[in-house]
Amino acid sequence: MAKTLTISIMEPPYESATSTTSLRIIDAALRKGINVNVFAYEGAVSLTIKDQQPHPNPVHGTSVEEEKHPTTKFFVASLFELAKEKGVKLDWVNCGFCVDERGAGNWIEGPRRGGPPQLHEWVQESDATLVIPTK
Amino acid sequence: MANYLLIESRDPFEARDVSYFYGLAADLAAQGDKVTLFLVQNGALASRKDAKGNPLGTVLKGKVEVLVDSFSLKERGIQDAERHPSVKPADIDALVDHIMANGTKVLWH
Numbered sequence: 001m002a003k004t005l006t007i008s009i010m011e012p013p014y015e016s017a018t019s020t021t022s023l024r025i026i027d028a029a030l031r032k033g034i035n036v037n038v039f040a041y042e043g044a045v046s047l048t049i050k051d052q053q054p055h056p057n058p059v060h061g062t063s064v065e066e067e068k069h070p071t072t073k074f075f076v077a078s079l080f081e082l083a084k085e086k087g088v089k090l091d092w093v094n095c096g097f098c099v100d101e102r103g104a105g106n107w108i109e110g111p112r113r114g115g116p117p118q119l120h121e122w123v124q125e126s127d128a129t130l131v132i133p134t135k
Numbered sequence: 136m137a138n139y140l141l142i143e144s145r146d147p148f149e150a151r152d153v154s155y156f157y158g159l160a161a162d163l164a165a166q167g168d169k170v171t172l173f174l175v176q177n178g179a180l181a182s183r184k185d186a187k188g189n190p191l192g193t194v195l196k197g198k199v200e201v202l203v204d205s206f207s208l209k210e211r212g213i214q215d216a217e218r219h220p221s222v223k224p225a226d227i228d229a230l231v232d233h234i235m236a237n238g239t240k241v242l243w244h
Contacts, residue, residue: 003235017176017207018144024206025234028227034235128234132243135145 002088004035006126008119010134012043013072019047022132023075030082030090037126039119040111041095042134047072048094048107073108080110093118138239139163139170142230145244146177147190153178154190156244164198171200173230174222179207184219195221202229 007026011018029036040047054069056062076092083090093114099105123129141160147153157172164170172194174182181191182203194201202225203218218224234241 005231005235021144021175021204024227025231028231029235032228032231034231127237128239128241130234130241130243135150 002033002035003127004037004089004122004125005029006037006039006119006122006129008039008041008129008131009044009047010040010042011132013047013052015043016134018132018134019044019072023072023079025130026079026090027082030079030086030088033086033088035089036083036091037122038090038092039095039114039122040092041098043098043102045094045098045102046104048076048092048111049073049104050106050108077108077110137163137168138236139168140173140233140236140239140241141170142173142175142241142243143178143181144176146180148180148186149177153181153244157190157194159242160199161194161197170198171202171233173225173233174201174203175207175230176204177207177211179203179211179213182208182218182222183213184217191219191222195219204230 009022013019026036026038050073052071052073054064054071056064057067080090092111094111096113096115141156143153143156145153160170160172181189201222203222205224205226208224233239
C-alpha cells in the first residue's frame with residue numbers, strides 16, 4: 001500500500017526559494033509512488049491562480065516565447081499530470097478563507113476548496129507530515 | 136530513542152535564530168536521539184568550511200548527521216572543495232526518504 005505525505009505550505013509564489021523547494025519535495029514524493037496531500041494556505045493559495053501569465057524580459061530584449069518564464073500554475077499542473085502518470089494521488093486543497101481574502105479563486109484544474117479540518121484529518125491519516133511556514 | 140529530521144532553510148549569518156535550531160539538533164543528539172540536520176536554500180551557505188564564526192561548527196562536533204541539498208549548493212556556486220567534509224551532499228530524494236522514514240518527527244525552520 002502506498003504511503004501518504006501531507007505537506008502544508010503558506011509561501012506565496014515568486015517570493016522565495018521555499019515555493020520551489022516545496023514543489024521539488026512534492027515532485028520527488030510523487031515519483032517515488034507516494035500519495036501527496038497539499039494544504040495551501042495564506043499566500044500559497046496563489047500558486048494555482050489560472051490568470052498567471054508568462055512575460056517578456058525587456059532588459060534582455062527577449063519575447064515571451066524566448067524568455068520561457070515559468071509560472072507556478074504550470075508547475076502545479078505538471079504535478080497533477082505526474083500523479084496521474086504514476087498512478088498516485090495528489091490532493092491539493094486551497095484554504096477557502098485565504099482564497100476569499102485574496103480574491104484568488106480562479107484556479108487551474110486540480111485543486112479544491114477546503115479548510116483546517118481537512119488538514120487535521122490528513123495529519124491523522126498520513127504516514128508523515130511536513131509543515132513549511134514562512135519567516 | 137526518537138528520530139528527528141530538522142530542515143534548516145535559513146542562512147545563520149542572516150538570521151540569529153538559526154543558532155537555536157542548530158542547538159536543538161545538538162541537544163537532541165546529545166540526549167541519545169537520532170538527528171539529521173538537512174540544510175536547504177540559504178541554509179546551504181553554512182556548509183562552507185572556511186566561513187568565519189560559523190555556528191554550525193558546534194553541531195559538526197556532535198553526533199548529528201548533517202546533509203546539504205545538492206541543488207542549493209549548485210544554485211549558490213558552492214564547490215565540493217569549499218564544503219566542510221562532515222557535511223554530506225544529498226538530493227531531494229534523500230530528503231523525502233528521511234521525511235517518510237517510520238516514526239520520524241520533522242521540523243522545518
